[in-house]
Amino acid sequence: MVRVTGNFQSESPIHLKAFEVLQAAFENGWADPAKLSQSGARARQLKNNALESIGSALSIEVDSIVPVSPASLGYFVGIQGLNRGSSSLIHGATDRKDVFAIASKTAHQLLKSDLTGKLHSEKTQSKGSVLALQIANAETGVIQDCQAIINDVKPDHIFLDATTSGIRVPLIDQFSTALFDSKSWYGPSGLAFLVLKKPSEWSNPLPHLNAAHPNFDVSLPLLLAAAVALENFSAEVASANTQAREFNEQLRNAFSQLADIDIAGQLDSSLPHLLSVSFLNCNGEELLREIQNDGYSVDSGSACTADNLEPSHVLAAMGVLTHGNIRITIHPGTTQEEIDGLISSVSKNVQRQRR
Amino acid sequence: MIEIDARGLRCPQPIIELGKKISTMNKGDEVTLLSDDPATEPDLSAWSRMTGNKFEKKSESVFLVTKLSER
DSSP states (O other): OOOOOEEOSSOOOOOHHHHHHHHHHHHHSOSOTTSOSHHHHHHHHHHHHHHHHHHHHHTOOGGGEEEESSHHHHHHHHHHTTOOSSOEEEEETTSOHHHHHHHTTSOEEEEEEOTTSOEEOOOOOOTTEEEEEESBOTTTOBBOOHHHHHHHHOOSEEEEEOTTTTTTSOOOSOOSEEEEEGGGGTOOSSOEEEEESOGGGOOOOSOOSOSSSOOOOOOHHHHHHHHHHHHHHHHHHHHHHHHHHHHHHHHHHHHHTSSSEEEOSOGGGBOTTEEEEEETTOOHHHHHHHHHHTTEEOBOOSGGGSTTOOOOHHHHHHTOOOTTEEEEEOOTTOOHHHHHHHHHHHHHHHHHHHO | OEEEEOTTOOTTHHHHHHHHHHTTSOTTOEEEEEOOOTTHHHHHHHHHHHHTOEEEEEETTEEEEEOOSOO
């Protein structure tokens, strides 16, 4: 077993402060906030404080935030809650598979992607439509021009997928529902936040008795940890972005020295901490393993690394090379030494494979 | 007509075999690539853009590739 010295996978350990809170929360926040007991009252207080803190960090009214677990359920309630049965769902070709799954059960239209990852709408009949719009892509980091797409599509309702962009890209004003993922600010995974900006446009698509207050019963300790992680990441995000942009530029420049590479999206219109690059005539699975042997872990969108042996639908939709792909996530703790090490490992292994 | 039967081969093998063959061909020559790998179609479109050659999908798993550049 090789000791990993540099983690460039999309997953990372949760923020240290959030981890400390988790432990304390399991001691103090175990009771049901809905009950009248003393411990219930304390749990309620903790929950309210956490939601207040999250609302203030996201600049969203606390009453419109509904914690939901897991994130995939958030897609369903966020999108289907806007669908009045006869609606058509319009969404991007580079969206999460969760959105494709929902679209497969309803009338839908696809917004195509160009080579840079930007979505384009053909002028279509969009009356009675729900637009599901991903602010930034989870694989490539490409940020959409949301306002331009909305102006073209003119949907009745808008669902914004902020699960990857998190607090790195501000929300536009015009939306009905939005979804955040605690993972995007180094909180615990398995917890998302649905924002009901226009409650009158939304109704709970799950079986329920109380229509007024949707409640998806999430773990209170996870909620508290998510709030603390967000509070801490909010203070770090500007410097994290600056550092990540510098590292991303170094990676792009270094990989460009190797011939026949295909980088998905341009840095200026992408999240700075994500990079997806494909090397012609290389095998993604082997590349991932060889880089791992050098002590660096990365992700891959190549077919050979996927369970279903299908290539990344995001790369395919963009027209970017799907084989020989690696995906790099730069975390706030990533060091120059790790970047240098990753560059030399990737360069060495790409050249060896091409020999 | 030159033909590469890459059926049953997984990515990136079909594209590597195509690259090897096309390097021995002259500009304007055509080659038929048979491949049932789901990555071949999207990768042919990226490969064409990167190398300056072109391809046309004739039917399921059958692609006609034309050499247009030096590589």
